[in-house]
Every structure is written in structure tokens, then in C-alpha cells.
Amino acid sequence: MSHFSSHETKYPIPTFSHKDTGSLARRISFSLATFAMGLASAIIAFLALISLFNTGYFLPPRSYEVTITSERMLLKQGLPTPLFMASCLVLIIILLYVSFLLIKIIPDCKIGTFVFLYSLCTTLLWVLSLNPIGGNYSYPDSISLIDSASSIVEGRFSDFAPGAAGHPSLHAYFSWYPFQAGALFWFVLIFSIFGINNLIAFLVVNAIAASLSVWSIWKLGCSSGLSSLGKRILSLLLVINIPLITSTGFIYTNTVGFCCALLSVLASVTAMRSNSKYEALLWMIISFIVGGIAMTIKGTEILFVLSITAIFTISSIRKHRYVFIPIILLLFLFAKWSSNLPILLLQHLTGQEFGKGLPQVSWIAIGLTQQSQQTTMPGWWNTSAIQIFNITQGDTALQQTFARTTIWSSISGFLSDPQYAWNFFSQKIASEWAEPTHQSLYYSSFIQRGKDSSLWTMFTTEPNGHRLIAFQNVYQFIVYALASLGIATAVKQKQDNAQEFEVMCLISIMIMAGFFCFLLWEAKSVYVLPFAALMTIPASHGLQHIGGGASLAYRKIRRKSETKPGE
Numbered sequence: 001m002s003h004f005s006s007h008e009t010k011y012p013i014p015t016f017s018h019k020d021t022g023s024l025a026r027r028i029s030f031s032l033a034t035f036a037m038g039l040a041s042a043i044i045a046f047l048a049l050i051s052l053f054n055t056g057y058f059l060p061p062r063s064y065e066v067t068i069t070s071e072r073m074l075l076k077q078g079l080p081t082p083l084f085m086a087s088c089l090v091l092i093i094i095l096l097y098v099s100f101l102l103i104k105i106i107p108d109c110k111i112g113t114f115v116f117l118y119s120l121c122t123t124l125l126w127v128l129s130l131n132p133i134g135g136n137y138s139y140p141d142s143i144s145l146i147d148s149a150s151s152i153v154e155g156r157f158s159d160f161a162p163g164a165a166g167h168p169s170l171h172a173y174f175s176w177y178p179f180q181a182g183a184l185f186w187f188v189l190i191f192s193i194f195g196i197n198n199l200i201a202f203l204v205v206n207a208i209a210a211s212l213s214v215w216s217i218w219k220l221g222c223s224s225g226l227s228s229l230g231k232r233i234l235s236l237l238l239v240i241n242i243p244l245i246t247s248t249g250f251i252y253t254n255t256v257g258f259c260c261a262l263l264s265v266l267a268s269v270t271a272m273r274s275n276s277k278y279e280a281l282l283w284m285i286i287s288f289i290v291g292g293i294a295m296t297i298k299g300t301e302i303l304f305v306l307s308i309t310a311i312f313t314i315s316s317i318r319k320h321r322y323v324f325i326p327i328i329l330l331l332f333l334f335a336k337w338s339s340n341l342p343i344l345l346l347q348h349l350t351g352q353e354f355g356k357g358l359p360q361v362s363w364i365a366i367g368l369t370q371q372s373q374q375t376t377m378p379g380w381w382n383t384s385a386i387q388i389f390n391i392t393q394g395d396t397a398l399q400q401t402f403a404r405t406t407i408w409s410s411i412s413g414f415l416s417d418p419q420y421a422w423n424f425f426s427q428k429i430a431s432e433w434a435e436p437t438h439q440s441l442y443y444s445s446f447i448q449r450g451k452d453s454s455l456w457t458m459f460t461t462e463p464n465g466h467r468l469i470a471f472q473n474v475y476q477f478i479v480y481a482l483a484s485l486g487i488a489t490a491v492k493q494k495q496d497n498a499q500e501f502e503v504m505c506l507i508s509i510m511i512m513a514g515f516f517c518f519l520l521w522e523a524k525s526v527y528v529l530p531f532a533a534l535m536t537i538p539a540s541h542g543l544q545h546i547g548g549g550a551s552l553a554y555r556k557i558r559r560k561s562e563t564k565p566g567e
Helices: 018-022 024-053 082-105 108-129 140-153 170-176 178-194 199-223 228-239 242-249 254-273 277-297 299-318 324-338 341-350 361-367 384-392 396-416 418-433 440-444 454-460 464-492 498-520 529-534 536-562
Strands: 054-058 073-077 132-137 447-449
Touching: 024 054, 024 299, 024 418, 024 464, 024 498, 054 418, 054 464, 073 418, 082 228, 082 464, 082 536, 108 199, 108 228, 108 242, 108 454, 132 140, 132 199, 140 170, 140 178, 170 178, 170 384, 178 199, 178 277, 178 341, 199 228, 199 242, 199 254, 199 498, 199 529, 199 536, 228 536, 242 254, 242 440, 242 464, 242 529, 254 277, 254 299, 254 498, 254 529, 277 299, 277 324, 299 324, 299 498, 361 384, 361 396, 361 498, 384 396, 396 418, 418 498, 464 498, 464 536, 498 529, 498 536, 529 536
Parallel strands: none
Antiparallel strands: 054 073, 132 447
């Protein structure tokens, strides 16, 4: 079999034949999928340009000591240097060369195991190199979750009463963020099994979840139609993705939430590939159950569940399974409802009422403004929503009125001054998508360390820290550029395999969901890490396409050179 042929599957391979595309239902689903993929390709191409001319750096409090320890960001803008462009070319050549070598070294059936074990070793090495001591982690949200989980495990429910000690008090925290109850119970689970304030155990679980996430992305890539070469390209792109490794140092639920979301996505792919209606329905239910768990642990994983809902609908239209559409919507509503159960449980345990919290529109108001005294980048977190909550004494209607007024004021400012609007959104997008570390080193720095390990020192002190960011900056740009190419080529090859086409459409929808959400929502570069990681799949398609063309050209040149005139 050629290295560039499609992978084998145990399922029959449906294609978009002329007869298929003549069906109105199939034409509708096909047009929706094509539009989504075309738009995603254009968005990623735009992100590649943003990345090419911008690089975000976190400003340290003492620049001579560390590279990244503060959320204040410096955005460096300018034309790419010749060294940067040469580095991009060199990295692409190395990826192709090593991928061709791996075809001979690692059989297809063992690549997934290699990716998982390699990721597990590197993530464990990273979290253990942080050398945490005690149960201290100085990130504000994590402090509140650690303290509240400790109180629940020890049965100190009075800690949640209004006026109890804490800054903020636990009652105030969950009055602002009732959706954090799901994250709280994840901390409770870890502390109940491994001991209160056992942050080492938390980090090790993060490492396992991150490794499973890497494997899930690789598995999803296999379902998208990667060839033998493409699978090895994807494995390389994943194992050298430094933020995926170092983000495990964040004492929070991002890593585990992303892992559950990816497992939900894999279940959805199995559902779409099933020819049996009952089997497909079973896997749909599993997908939404796991998606509900992901949303419970980390609320922003709803973007993945929404994407799954969209692709299930498109797939059901193509297969004329119209009865599935209302079932899909009901399953989504069930998953959304189930993510609200933890706050009800917390209120039952503590005997407290925490209210509805900050309205979601508050995060859009934050995302469309800039508090220059608190942040250096537009749309990043500031305390305005909490201040309004306190002023209104938690009145939801008044908070929504304040937030909508802020949003309309921002929109009016954007419309009256297009140059300001461009500067605002271009800087916001760059601070999210062109920050090479995705805050992974920043969050790792909050751990109370006994002694700085050699690995931590190598990643954060000059000049190695700068070189690490420079490498990741090159990596980030080529992933974006190749991902745009990969989705574009997938659209052209849409008649080959309908199932693989739908998988690529699902990936495109997830990336678009991340882009449009955080275009308006409160900004953090850590928020877009899952979507940037997913781009390694279409990037592998793009580089596979380049590699296939280069291999074909090489063979033609070689045949010509071997054919002498007169022979």
C-alpha cells in the first residue's frame, strides 16, 4: 500500500457520488459541511498571518530572573526575520524526514501506544520537575477551590457561610461563580483519594489526562483519513507541542476537562461511522454523557458539545435519519442540565444559597473592553464584573443591564472608529492565538517549589527560555499555515470518503467555535490551547499533501535522471 493512500477501515466507505449529491438532503448537509470547512480554513489562514507578524510575551516582574511569571503581556509586532522563515522551512523538512523514517521503524498499530507512552513520560517528568512542596498554589481561583475542597472533605461546611474567613470568602466565591462547583468536586475527589492538599497527586492525574488527550487527538486524526505518513507527522507534532506538556502544571480542571471533551468527540465519531441506527444512538448517548461530565468539570467544554451537536445534525440529514435530530437536541439539553447539578449538591451539603452568579453576558462585556490599570491586552480579565455584582448585591437583572450597556457602548465605539476596532481585535486575537506558551509556563510558576529543578530552570531562565519561546513561535506558525492548507485540500477531496469528510468538518466546527467564542468572550491564551492543539490534525493533512507532492516530484526527477538519451 502506498504511504499516501487512505487508511483501511472495518466500516463500508460511503462516498459522495453524483447520485448521492443529487439528493436534496445530502446536498444540504454537504453544503453546510463545505461552508464550515471553507470558513475554518480562512479563519486559520488569518490566524497564521496574525502569528507571523505578532508574538506575545509575558512580562516578568524581574526580567533578569525569569522569562514568564506575570499576566502582563508584551506584544511584539513586526515583519518576520529571515531566521524565522528559515527556521520554519527547516522544521518542515525535519518533520517530513523523520516521518518517512518512522514509517520504517514504527508500524501503524504501535504509533498510538508510542504517542501515549512518550507523552506520559514527558508530562510526568515536567510535573515532577516542578518539585512542589506543601499544598500551596498561589493562583486565586485555585486557592479558592483548594480551600473549599479541603473544607468539604473535612466536613467544615460552616466555612461556606457568609462572613466566614477568606479573601474572598468561599460564599462570595461561589456566589460569583456557581459553575465552579463542578471543578470543586473534582478537587474533592482527588483529595478524598490521595489526601487533602495533595497537589503532587493532582499534577500526576493531570499528566495522565494530558497523555490521554494527546492519544485522543492522534486517534481523531486517524479517523480523519490520514495516510501512514500523515499519522507519523501528527505523532511528531503532538510530542513536540510544549504547551500540551507544560500545561499539566496548572492546578485547575482545564486538562481533565479537555480530556473528557476529546473522549466525547471520539464517541461521536464512532456514532457517525456506525451503519446501525441503534448502535449510532447508543454512541450518541455515550458522547453526550461524557460531554456533560466535561462541561461539569470545565464549563467552556460546552463548545465541544455544541460542535458535536452540530455535526450530529449534519450527519443525520445526510443519512436521512431525521428522527435523530430532536433526540440530539434533547441529549444536548440533558448534558447542559446535568452540568448544573454540582451547585445544587453544594448548596445541599452546606445549607447555603449561592444564587445565579455573574451572568454570562458579563464575560462578553469584559471581552469587549480593556481596563488599562489591570491588564495590558484588550479583552483580558478585570474585576469590573465583580464590582458590579457587589454594587447590585447580586441582582441578575441589574447586572445584565450594566453588561449590555457596556457591550453597546463598546460596539458604538468600534463602529465610530474602525481603526480603534481593528487595533482592539487584532491585539486581542494576537494575545490569545499568537502567544506561543498558552500561559502554560505562567501557571506552572505558581507552584510552591522546594528547589528549582534543572528542567524548570532550562525552560524559564535566559537565554534558554527565550529559545524555547522562539521554537514554539515557529511551531505555532507552521501548524496554523499547514492546518489552513489541510482543511482546504480536504474540501477538494470531499467525494472520496463521506465519513472522513465529516470528521474533518467536526474538527473545523470545533476550531471555529473556539475562535468566535473567544473573539467576544473574556480572553486568555490558555483558553484557546485545546483548539490550537486540534489544528495539528489538519496541519498533518497539509504536510502530508506537501510530502506526497515532494515524493512524487522526486521520483519523476530520479526516473528522468536514470533515463539516458539513446538508451
